[in-house]
Amino acid sequence: MLQYFNPKQQDFDKDYGTPASVSENLITLEIDGVSITVPEGTSVLRAAAEADINIPKLCASDNLEAFGSCRICAVEIEGRRGTPASCTTPAEAGMKVTTQNKRLGKLRRNIMELYISDHPLDCLTCPANGNCELQDVAGEVGLREVRYGFSGENHLQAEKDHSNPYFSFDPSKCIVCSRCVRACSEVQGTFALTIDGRGFDSKVSPGQNQDFLDSECVSCGACVQACPTSTLMEKSVIEIGQPEHSVVTTCAYCGVGCQFKAEMKGSEVIRMVPYKGGQANHGHSCVKGRFAFGYATHEDRITKPMIRDSIDQPWQEVSWDEALSFAASKLRGIQDKYGRESIGGITSSRCTNEETYLVQKLIRAAFGNNNTDTCARVCHSPTGYGLKTTLGESAGTQTFDSVMHADAIMVIGANPTDAHPVFGSLLKKRLRQGAKLIVADPRRIDLVKSPHVETNHHLTLRPGSNVAFINAMAHVIMDEGLEDQAFIAERCETEAFNAWRNFISEKRHSPENTESITGIPAAELRSAARIYANAKNAAIYYGLGVTEHSQGSSMVMGIANLALATGNIGREGVGVNPLRGQNNVQGSCDMGSFPHELPGYQHVSDDIVRARFESAWGVTLDNEPGLRIPNMFDAALDGTYKGMYCQGEDIAQSDPNTNHVQAALRSLECLVVQDIFLNETAKFAHVFLPGSSFLEKDGTFTNAERRINRVRKVMPPLAGLQDWEATQALSNALGYPMNYSHPSEIMDEIAQLAPTFSNVSYERLDQLGSIQWPCNELAPDGTPTMHEESFPIGKGHFAITEYVATEERSTRKYPLLLTTGRILSQYNVGAQTRRTENQIWHDDDVLELHPQDAEDRGINNGDWVGIASRAGETVMRAKLSGRMQPGVVYTTFHHPHSGANVVTTDNSDWATNCPEYKVTAVQAVKVTEPSDWQQRYREFNQKQLGYLDKARLNQESVVTGK
Amino acid sequence: MANHQLTSLIRMANQIAANNTHIGDETAEAEMIANHLTKFWARSMKQQIAEYLNQGGDELSPIARKAIGIMSR
Numbered sequence A: 001m002l003q004y005f006n007p008k009q010q011d012f013d014k015d016y017g018t019p020a021s022v023s024e025n026l027i028t029l030e031i032d033g034v035s036i037t038v039p040e041g042t043s044v045l046r047a048a049a050e051a052d053i054n055i056p057k058l059c060a061s062d063n064l065e066a067f068g069s070c071r072i073c074a075v076e077i078e079g080r081r082g083t084p085a086s087c088t089t090p091a092e093a094g095m096k097v098t099t100q101n102k103r104l105g106k107l108r109r110n111i112m113e114l115y116i117s118d119h120p121l122d123c124l125t126c127p128a129n130g131n132c133e134l135q136d137v138a139g140e141v142g143l144r145e146v147r148y149g150f151s152g153e154n155h156l157q158a159e160k161d162h163s164n165p166y167f168s169f170d171p172s173k174c175i176v177c178s179r180c181v182r183a184c185s186e187v188q189g190t191f192a193l194t195i196d197g198r199g200f201d202s203k204v205s206p207g208q209n210q211d212f213l214d215s216e217c218v219s220c221g222a223c224v225q226a227c228p229t230s231t232l233m234e235k236s237v238i239e240i241g242q243p244e245h246s247v248v249t250t251c252a253y254c255g256v257g258c259q260f261k262a263e264m265k266g267s268e269v270i271r272m273v274p275y276k277g278g279q280a281n282h283g284h285s286c287v288k289g290r291f292a293f294g295y296a297t298h299e300d301r302i303t304k305p306m307i308r309d310s311i312d313q314p315w316q317e318v319s320w321d322e323a324l325s326f327a328a329s330k331l332r333g334i335q336d337k338y339g340r341e342s343i344g345g346i347t348s349s350r351c352t353n354e355e356t357y358l359v360q361k362l363i364r365a366a367f368g369n370n371n372t373d374t375c376a377r378v379c380h381s382p383t384g385y386g387l388k389t390t391l392g393e394s395a396g397t398q399t400f401d402s403v404m405h406a407d408a409i410m411v412i413g414a415n416p417t418d419a420h421p422v423f424g425s426l427l428k429k430r431l432r433q434g435a436k437l438i439v440a441d442p443r444r445i446d447l448v449k450s451p452h453v454e455t456n457h458h459l460t461l462r463p464g465s466n467v468a469f470i471n472a473m474a475h476v477i478m479d480e481g482l483e484d485q486a487f488i489a490e491r492c493e494t495e496a497f498n499a500w501r502n503f504i505s506e507k508r509h510s511p512e513n514t515e516s517i518t519g520i521p522a523a524e525l526r527s528a529a530r531i532y533a534n535a536k537n538a539a540i541y542y543g544l545g546v547t548e549h550s551q552g553s554s555m556v557m558g559i560a561n562l563a564l565a566t567g568n569i570g571r572e573g574v575g576v577n578p579l580r581g582q583n584n585v586q587g588s589c590d591m592g593s594f595p596h597e598l599p600g601y602q603h604v605s606d607d608i609v610r611a612r613f614e615s616a617w618g619v620t621l622d623n624e625p626g627l628r629i630p631n632m633f634d635a636a637l638d639g640t641y642k643g644m645y646c647q648g649e650d651i652a653q654s655d656p657n658t659n660h661v662q663a664a665l666r667s668l669e670c671l672v673v674q675d676i677f678l679n680e681t682a683k684f685a686h687v688f689l690p691g692s693s694f695l696e697k698d699g700t701f702t703n704a705e706r707r708i709n710r711v712r713k714v715m716p717p718l719a720g721l722q723d724w725e726a727t728q729a730l731s732n733a734l735g736y737p738m739n740y741s742h743p744s745e746i747m748d749e750i751a752q753l754a755p756t757f758s759n760v761s762y763e764r765l766d767q768l769g770s771i772q773w774p775c776n777e778l779a780p781d782g783t784p785t786m787h788e789e790s791f792p793i794g795k796g797h798f799a800i801t802e803y804v805a806t807e808e809r810s811t812r813k814y815p816l817l818l819t820t821g822r823i824l825s826q827y828n829v830g831a832q833t834r835r836t837e838n839q840i841w842h843d844d845d846v847l848e849l850h851p852q853d854a855e856d857r858g859i860n861n862g863d864w865v866g867i868a869s870r871a872g873e874t875v876m877r878a879k880l881s882g883r884m885q886p887g888v889v890y891t892t893f894h895h896p897h898s899g900a901n902v903v904t905t906d907n908s909d910w911a912t913n914c915p916e917y918k919v920t921a922v923q924a925v926k927v928t929e930p931s932d933w934q935q936r937y938r939e940f941n942q943k944q945l946g947y948l949d950k951a952r953l954n955q956e957s958v959v960t961g962k
Numbered sequence B: 001m002a003n004h005q006l007t008s009l010i011r012m013a014n015q016i017a018a019n020n021t022h023i024g025d026e027t028a029e030a031e032m033i034a035n036h037l038t039k040f041w042a043r044s045m046k047q048q049i050a051e052y053l054n055q056g057g058d059e060l061s062p063i064a065r066k067a068i069g070i071m072s073r
C-alpha cells in the first residue's frame, strides 16, 4: 500500500494549505482511494496535499490557521452529510475522503463564478498574471462562464492605495479571503489590518480606514506574500513583471538570519520572498530584508578601486592591480619604518565568515601580528567574555524556535520588534499564547504595549544600574529559596557556587537596598524574580542594553548566574540568548576576529593551538594578543600605529567619541577601506577597494542562534571581485600567497582548524539547509540546544558580579542620561537603508525626551536641541515622548550628520572595552543652528565628495580621450 | 606630550581592578587581574603599563599595582 508522509521531505515551494501538526500520534485515512498516514491534527486538505492530491483552496495557506471562509476546498466524506471544508476538517483514522466528483465540481464552479462576477477580468495586464491563485483555481475548477454579468453592484472602481513605498493595495481585486488580515495578526503580530463591514460591503482596511503608511503597519510584507491575488502586490513586480528564476540566500541585515528566495529576472532582483525552508524565519521577514535591497544597485556604489597619497587630495581611479600594489607597498613601508606591530586591520560583521576568516588570516600571517579586531568589539564582546567565563562557550544557548516552549520570558535591554523583528514576531506569538513577560528597559519599547500581549512587569531601571538589578534578582531567588538545588549540585562548580551564594546573599544586594540605585520598586522586582524562578521554563533574551555598559561583561555573567541558579539551561524553552545586532556578528567572533583568539575561540598563547595554525598557514604566529579597536586609536594618536585595513565597517560613524576617532584616523599614513560605498571612514582613506554586496558573493553568515546559513551569489560583483577575492589579492600583493578558488575551500580550512566547525562543509550545508555549531564528531548535524548534558568547561561557573557604578553619572552640568538604540526601518550606520525607500519612515535621527524634561527647558516637539556631553556636542530635532522616563533621553545613530557619537564618550566595559553607548551624561538646550561639529562635518563631507567626483570625471576624460 | 595610550591603560587597569575586588582575598584578586591583563592585553600595552609602574605608577589603585607587579614577573 502506498504510504505518504515524511516531514523531512517537505517541499518548501509548495503550499500545503494548513500548518503541519507536531503531534507524534500517527493516523491513517484514505483520500481518493490512496492510503495516507499523517500526524493527528493534520487537516484533510494538508493530508491530501502531502500525497500530492491537490484540492483547490483560496482562503487557506500553510502559514496561517485554517479559516474556512471560501468553501472552495469542499470535499465529501463517507458517512458525513454535506460537503465539509477540507481545510477546517481534521483528518481522522479510517476516514474515506473524495476530493473530486461531479457534485463537488459544480459546487466549486458556482463559488468561483460568484467570486469572478465581482472581479475585473483584466488578467492579461494584471501584475499577478502568471502567479495568481485565483486564476489557478478558476482554471482548476473549469470555470467557463459567469452568468451574473458585471453590471450589478461591484467593487471594480475601488480606490488604490500606493502610500507604502514598496507595495500597492488595489481593493478592486480583493476576494476578502482575509489571508492578509490573518498574516498580519498570526504571523507578524501587528494587527494592523481588519475586515471592515459585513457581507457584500466587507473590505480589507488598515487601521481606522487609514492609508497603509499612516496605519500601524510596519511594512513587513507578510500580507503581500499571503495575498492570493494582485490586491496586495510589490511595486517592483507591478513595474517589471513576474520573476523567472530564484536563488535561496540569507538576509544581510540583522542577526536573525532570515533566508529568502531572491526572485530574479536575469541578474536583477525583482523581489525577495522569505523562504519557508529558512530555519530561523520559516517564511517570515521584516521590512529591511524583504524590501530594502535597492542599495545594492544604488548609484552611489563605487565600482572602481581608487588611491591617493593624502586625504587632502582627490581620488584617482586605478586598476585592481595598481590599487593593491599601492596598498601593499605603503603597508610594508610603514612596517619597515615603524615596526611589525604598527599596522593592523578590522574585519567585518557584515561580510561572510569566509571573508572575515581571510582578513584575520591576512593580518596574522601576512602582517605578522595579532592587531585584528571587529565591530563586535562595540556591541557583543561582553557576551563572548561573559558567557565563556560562566558557561564555557561564547554564544547563545538556544534556537529561536525554543521560545515557543518558554513559560516566562525576560527581555533585558533589547528591542526585538525593532532590531530583530522576525524573532520579535515569534516572541509575540508565544506571548499571545500566554507566556509571561518581564521587560527590563529604561524605555517603553513597543513590546510592552503590543496587541493582545500582557506585560507582567516593565522594570524601568535607570541606565547604568544593570548589575545592581540582576544581583537583586539573584538575591531574591536565594533569599526566598527559589533556586534549583538539584541542577546546581549536579551541573555547577560547588566552590564557585558557595562563594557566589555568600556574595549574593549579602543584604546590600536586596531589592529594598538597591531600589535607590535601580529605581525599581522592591516589591515589583521581587514579583518579577518569582515569575522567572517559578516558571517551568524561563528564558532570557538580551541585547545591547546589557553589553554596551561599563559593566557589560559583569551583566552578562549576572544573567548567566541567574539561569544557572534556576536551572534554566540545557533544554528547549530556557537559556541565555544574546540578540546579535548585525547579520554576522556571531560569525565574525567565531572566525577569530578578536586580537587574542584564533578561529574557534582558541587563545593565541596556546602553543598546541598555534602550532596547528602555523603548520596549516606556513608561518610563525605571534603568541601575544594584539590591539583592540580603541587601543588602535590611542596608539594611532601616539604615533605608534600607522596603517590599517578595514573591511566593511564604518568605524568613523559607529564608534563612540567621534572627535577622538576621527583624529586617530587622520593620523594614519595608510588606511585601506573596502566597502560598497564611500562611507564615513573611507573619507579618511588612502586606498579604496570596492566591495561586493551580499547579492554578489558566495559564503556563509552565522546568526544569533549559531546557525550557519548559506549566502549565494545571484548577480556578478559590480566591481569585478567578491570581497574574499580582493583580500586574497591583497595578501598575494603583500607576498603571502593565498590561492582559494571558491569560498567552500576556505570553509574546509576553517573546519580543519576550529574544533567546533569540524563537520561543517558546503555540501553538508546544502543537505541540511543550515547548521548550528558546534558541529563535529560528537554532533554531526550540529547543536540546536547547548549545554544539554555538560558545559564545555565541565561545570557551570558562578561568577562574582559586584556592582560598580559607572563614572559617567549625571551632574549639575550634564543632568540627563542619554541612551542610544535602533529603529526598525534603519540598520546600523544606515549606509544601506538610507539608500532605500526606508527613509520614508526615519529620515533623520531625533532626540526623544520626556515631556517634563522638555518643558523644563522650554523645548517643543520639532525644536532644534543641542546635546552636549564632556566628549562633544551635536544638534538634533526634539521628539517629546512618553516612552521615556524623566531624566533619560534617547537617540539613534543611523545618520552621520546627526553626530550621535560625537556625544558618546570613550568609557567602556572593564573586560572588553565595549563602549558605554547606553549611558552618557548630557545636557539638552534649545538652539537655533547646527553644532560646530556639524558645520565642520558638512564642509569635510563636501570636500571629500568633491574628491570622489573628481576621480569619476578624470576617469571619463581618460576614456573619452580628452 | 599627551600620551593617549597610557592614559587609557591606567584607566583600564584601575577599572579592571575595581571590578574584581570582591572575592575577599587580595592575593587571589591580584592574580585574577594579572591573569586578565596577560590574556587580553597586547604586548605593547603590557610593556607600557609595567614601565609606568616602575616609574611609580602614581595613578594606579593599590590592587592594580599589585596585579601589574604579578603580571610583569
Ligand code: SF4
Pocket: A180, A183, A184, A188, A190, A191, A192, A193, A206, A216, A217, A218, A219, A220, A221, A222, A223, A224
Ligand atoms: S505589511 Fe506587515 S504589518 Fe503591514 S499590514 Fe501587512 S502584514 Fe501587517
Ligand code: SF4
Pocket: A173, A174, A175, A176, A177, A178, A179, A180, A181, A204, A223, A226, A227, A228, A229, A231, A232
Ligand atoms: S487583500 Fe488579498 S489576502 Fe487580503 S483579503 Fe483581499 S485577496 Fe485576500
Ligand code: SF4
Pocket: A251, A252, A253, A254, A255, A256, A257, A258, A281, A285, A286, A287, A288, A289, A290, A420, A421, A422, A423
Ligand atoms: S533584517 Fe533581520 S529580521 Fe529582517 S529580514 Fe533580515 S534577518 Fe530577517
Ligand code: FES
Pocket: A056, A057, A058, A059, A060, A067, A068, A069, A070, A071, A072, A073, A074, A085, A086, A087, A088
Ligand atoms: S480553502 Fe478551505 S475554506 Fe477556503
